[in-house]
Amino acid sequence: MSSKMSNDDNQHLSVKSSVIFFVFGGVVVACLFSAMSRVVTVLEGGTQSHQVGTTLSPPTTESKAVGVMGDLEHWPGMDYHGMRDWPVTVRNKPLLRPDLKGEVLAALHQALVAKVHGKNEKAHKLFQHALALDPNYADALNEYGEFLEEEDILRADHLYTCALLNNASHVRALINLRRTSIIVEEIDQSILMRIDNKRNDFLKVPAHSRALQRAQQEMYYQHVYHTTAIEGNTLSLEQMRSIIETGMAVTGKSILEHNEIIGMSSALQYINNTLMGRFGDISVRDILEIHRRVLGHVDPLEAGQIRATQVFVGSHVPPPPSDVELLLEEFVEWLKSDEANAMHPVQFAALAHYKLVYIHPFLDGNGRTSRLLMNLILMRAGYPPIIVKVGQRHEYYEAIKKGNVGDIRPFIRFIARCTENMLDALLWLTTESSSYALPELIGNSYEKIAESIPAY
Ligand SMILES: *[C@@H]1O[C@H](CO)[C@@H](O)[C@H](O)[C@H]1NC(C)=O
Ligand SMILES: *[C@@H]1O[C@H](CO)[C@@H](O)[C@H](O)[C@H]1NC(C)=O
Ligand SMILES: [Mg+2]
Numbered sequence: 001m002s003s004k005m006s007n008d009d010n011q012h013l014s015v016k017s018s019v020i021f022f023v024f025g026g027v028v029v030a031c032l033f034s035a036m037s038r039v040v041t042v043l044e045g046g047t048q049s050h051q052v053g054t055t056l057s058p059p060t061t062e063s064k065a066v067g068v069m070g071d072l073e074h075w076p077g078m079d080y081h082g083m084r085d086w087p088v089t090v091r092n093k094p095l096l097r098p099d100l101k102g103e104v105l106a107a108l109h110q111a112l113v114a115k116v117h118g119k120n121e122k123a124h125k126l127f128q129h130a131l132a133l134d135p136n137y138a139d140a141l142n143e144y145g146e147f148l149e150e151e152d153i154l155r156a157d158h159l160y161t162c163a164l165l166n167n168a169s170h171v172r173a174l175i176n177l178r179r180t181s182i183i184v185e186e187i188d189q190s191i192l193m194r195i196d197n198k199r200n201d202f203l204k205v206p207a208h209s210r211a212l213q214r215a216q217q218e219m220y221y222q223h224v225y226h227t228t229a230i231e232g233n234t235l236s237l238e239q240m241r242s243i244i245e246t247g248m249a250v251t252g253k254s255i256l257e258h259n260e261i262i263g264m265s266s267a268l269q270y271i272n273n274t275l276m277g278r279f280g281d282i283s284v285r286d287i288l289e290i291h292r293r294v295l296g297h298v299d300p301l302e303a304g305q306i307r308a309t310q311v312f313v314g315s316h317v318p319p320p321p322s323d324v325e326l327l328l329e330e331f332v333e334w335l336k337s338d339e340a341n342a343m344h345p346v347q348f349a350a351l352a353h354y355k356l357v358y359i360h361p362f363l364d365g366n367g368r369t370s371r372l373l374m375n376l377i378l379m380r381a382g383y384p385p386i387i388v389k390v391g392q393r394h395e396y397y398e399a400i401k402k403g404n405v406g407d408i409r410p411f412i413r414f415i416a417r418c419t420e421n422m423l424d425a426l427l428w429l430t431t432e433s434s435s436y437a438l439p440e441l442i443g444n445s446y447e448k449i450a451e452s453i454p455a456y
Helices: 007-024 027-043 097-117 122-135 138-148 153-166 171-203 210-229 238-244 253-276 282-298 323-334 337-344 343-358 366-381 392-406 409-430 446-452
Strands: none
Touching: 097 138, 097 337, 122 138, 122 171, 138 153, 138 171, 153 171, 153 392, 153 409, 210 238, 210 253, 210 366, 210 392, 210 409, 238 253, 238 337, 253 282, 253 366, 282 323, 282 366, 323 343, 337 343, 337 366, 343 366, 343 392, 343 409, 392 409
16 A cells, blocks of 8 residues: 555544534535545545445555546545536646656745745745646645645635645645635535525515616626626627617627627526426426527527537547537436435536536537526526626636536635625615625626627
């Protein structure tokens, strides 16, 4: 066994995790610790299938290769919140160029020296330099996490997770993660509770309230605007509003951009008027129908069709086209599973979004379709549809990428924040007592933000 961890240590950790599990008792905590126990199990060379609360399988004498995570298809962050049986194509990690190894080690060493001397700015830069050269370096990930933990425990917790994803035998990262994950879980839960309180306030606003109708109308335009702008559409909010209201074209803008707006608007109406009014599960056909509207005016031949070719999305290689149909079937099975329905709706909606963009069933329009599906799930649970602002594009994609390397929690957190922003905006617009501060979604110069981002 390559790990230096003794069997006693393992048992100690596993007993502790059971104790923690019983103290905190939540399903979500259970999932995470089931994942953590699995890491320990793997360290012991045992099997992966392992339930929380059961004892760990005894270590086998045969040693298991280091880098277990490389051939492990289920990672802690992925295991969390129903990602357990999710197929993950593990991409070969780019290997560090041998001539850079020395520089990485030196940067980490200097970072630690700077840290000891209280030169925090310098330490930050050096840690980042080391990780820019070698993003998979477990020691640097763990050390940077320890350095950040006091000021940003969420980020530290993510870094420990990444360290373990790269080296499942990293004892210090495991111990650190055991400590932070409990606190982080409490933070995440308290944010969801705050969101639910706001949602309850929002549900008290009478449906016929003029203010509410105006707010919803406004958010409808904002939604069409942001969800298309994020994909590179250059029409401004005002131009887009005018196209929807008057059906007239805007001079100097392409037909394609107009058609994206018309498609988005028709998809939103389909969701609002058809899918929202219907009971029952979401089917593959519903997803294709949403997409048929999103892309129907732009690319009628691809609209509503599963892609027939391989696509590449930055560093993410979605599943081959031959797998997509089956993956979609499994996806809708998951949508109606007890596991999915036991989740908090914000977590469920975020994961549904993540999984659909991961499969990437279409040639184009995957992001828009996934955001619509996410909103359908939220609306069915009594939450307003949310907006990912074009100005958040970078943060949004970064969170998705963190999901792709094995930690889905940052993405769920991001979607939770969007949900809270939307509730803040709607409550601000619809309640007399302005006990809520001016929300982020209002009074923002969207157009300026959109203009600063080059179209592609
Ligand atoms: C993983 O971390 C442990 C320390 O916890 C270390 O002994 C081992 O060499 C590391 N493995 C790799 C492949 O870096
Ligand atoms: C959404 O549906 C409701 C109820 O069916 C309807 O009153 C409202 O006008 C619809 N909104 C849009 C934008 O279609
Ligand atoms: Mg696109």
